[in-house]
Each structure stands twice: as structure tokens, then as C-alpha cells.
Amino acid sequence: MGIKVEKLHFNYGKQAVLRIVSAKFEAGKIYGIVGKNGVGKTTFFKTMTNIITNYSGQVFIDGQEVKKNPSVLSKIGITLDDMELYKNFSGLFNIRYFGGLRGSLNEAKALEMAKHLSIADALDKKVSSYSLGMGKKLILLISLMNDAEVLIFDEPFRGIDAASVAWLRDYLLELKKKGKMILISSHVQEDIESICDEVLPLYEGDFQESFDLTDAERELSYSVVVDDIEKLQTLLSSMGIDARLEDNKVKFDANTASFQELFKKAAADGLLFDEIKKESKFADFVK
Numbered sequence: 001m002g003i004k005v006e007k008l009h010f011n012y013g014k015q016a017v018l019r020i021v022s023a024k025f026e027a028g029k030i031y032g033i034v035g036k037n038g039v040g041k042t043t044f045f046k047t048m049t050n051i052i053t054n055y056s057g058q059v060f061i062d063g064q065e066v067k068k069n070p071s072v073l074s075k076i077g078i079t080l081d082d083m084e085l086y087k088n089f090s091g092l093f094n095i096r097y098f099g100g101l102r103g104s105l106n107e108a109k110a111l112e113m114a115k116h117l118s119i120a121d122a123l124d125k126k127v128s129s130y131s132l133g134m135g136k137k138l139i140l141l142i143s144l145m146n147d148a149e150v151l152i153f154d155e156p157f158r159g160i161d162a163a164s165v166a167w168l169r170d171y172l173l174e175l176k177k178k179g180k181m182i183l184i185s186s187h188v189q190e191d192i193e194s195i196c197d198e199v200l201p202l203y204e205g206d207f208q209e210s211f212d213l214t215d216a217e218r219e220l221s222y223s224v225v226v227d228d229i230e231k232l233q234t235l236l237s238s239m240g241i242d243a244r245l246e247d248n249k250v251k252f253d254a255n256t257a258s259f260q261e262l263f264k265k266a267a268a269d270g271l272l273f274d275e276i277k278k279e280s281k282f283a284d285f286v287k
Ligand SMILES: Nc1ncnc2c1ncn2[C@@H]1O[C@H](COP(=O)(O)OP(=O)(O)OP(=O)(O)O)[C@@H](O)[C@H]1O
Pocket: 012, 017, 035, 036, 037, 038, 039, 040, 041, 042, 043, 044
């Protein structure tokens, strides 16, 4: 299973939104699609899944061009915030209806998921009575319950409580181990860091770079507050690490091993740390 996107161009009226030259996604990986508000993440997900069809270029899922073979979309489960549920019917009706549309529904599994997401007791209530978070959980459950080979989640963790975030994160990591392909968008760097293998920032319509989060050697941007700035700067310079001072914070790039070495030396030197912040390089694209 793989997804390939070639020369995908899409405009909303006169506004150019997507100008993707090419992109590839593999099974058994979790991808983070990041970028500032309005950059086109949701639009990208919609073009990939034929919700938007008036784009130019091609999307291939498992070797089949989606526009010509829309049946290949049965391999995909997607969660978008603006997904319509049958609000005047119960949560269980919606599970049965949408589950049934996609083939055989494993209701016991769906109910188990509902327990983990703490909405099991609300399934007999009309969806119109649900809070925003409960509605979001029901949409997540519906896209998860059919064991799709590819899962696409627009902001899956936004608006749901911490226990459900933790369950969902573990569940997605399990699905990855089973060989599923997962694409998520998020504005929360920690969410992306905690589950993604690769991050693709969308900027000016295209994926500008790809960041491999599984690379232990990758550099992170550090921002540190210490009691003796000069001492830290001397230490950094002795390790060949360039640093700059901004708002009394010492900023530099280093991989995890170098940072740990620095920390050990600094502690041995009696330096006191007041604040340590680290950020992935992809953060530059989302600020
Ligand atoms: N139905 C629409 N009609 C016209 N323009 C739209 C429509 N939907 C989105 N847009 C515009 O397309 C651009 C991309 O929107 P999109 O929702 O894909 O961004 P996004 O990256 O998902 O943003 P966010 O992080 O805020 O969710 C934005 O400039 C938006 O205003």
C-alpha cells in the first residue's frame, strides 16, 4: 500500500491553494502534515479523498488513480471537523449507518472503542445533544472502526480530553505496527513529536521539506536560561556549537547526544539551569 501525489494543483476561485509537485506516503508510517492556519492541510486531505475533485494532477492509492477508480477509497478512513453526522439520530444509529456503508460492521469493537473514548453511555442519545468533544469522538470512532488501511485525521487530538488523547495516541501507534498508513494534521508540536515518523510542512502550496523524526542524529533548536550566560557560551564554543543570545536566552542547534554531553559538562561546572526548551526544526514552518 502506498499513496503517490503528482503535480496536484488546486485553487479556490482565484486563490492558489495547492501546488504540490510530488509526494509519497508508505504503509506502516505515521505522517504529520503541519503548517500555518489556512495553508491548505484540510484541502490536501479533501483532494486526496475525492471530497474535492476539481483539481489538476493525480492521486494514486495503491497504484490506482483515485479519480478513475473511486472504489479504492474504501481503503481510507478520514476524520474532518466538518463531517456531517445524522444529528437527529443516536450515536449508535450513526455507528451502524456509517459502519454499514463501508461493509461489515464489528459492533462489539465499535462499542469497546466508545468505552475507551468515554462516550459509551451517550450512544443511545441524539447526536444533537452531544458536546463538541463528544461529537468529535464519535467522528473519530466512525473513521477508526472499519480497520481501513489508510487513516487520515485532521486535528485528531483537538477538543478531546487528555485520557482520550492518550488512548487514541496508543491506538494509532498500534495500528502503525500492524502496517497501517496514518496521516494527521496538528498545530501542537508535542502531538506531532509523540507519534509521527515523518513531518511534512505545507508552505506556499507545497511540501517544502521532509523531517525524519526517527533519526536520532537530527538536530533540535534549544533555548536555555542559565545563571551564567558567558560560562555556557564558552562551553558551547569549546564543543563547536554556534550559539546566539536572544532575550537573555542562549539559543543553539544540537542533536540529543550533544545536548546531553553539554548538560553533563555544564552541571559539573556548577551552571544552574532555569529553563530548557527544545523545538523540532519543522517548527520554523508553523510559526
Ligand atoms: N470552501 C471554501 N471556499 C473558499 N475558500 C476556502 C474554502 N475552504 C477553504 N478555503 C481557503 O483555502 C485555504 C486553505 O484552507 P484549509 O482549510 O485547507 O487550510 P488549513 O491548513 O487546513 O487551515 P487550519 O490550520 O486553519 O485548519 C484558506 O485560505 C481558506 O480560506
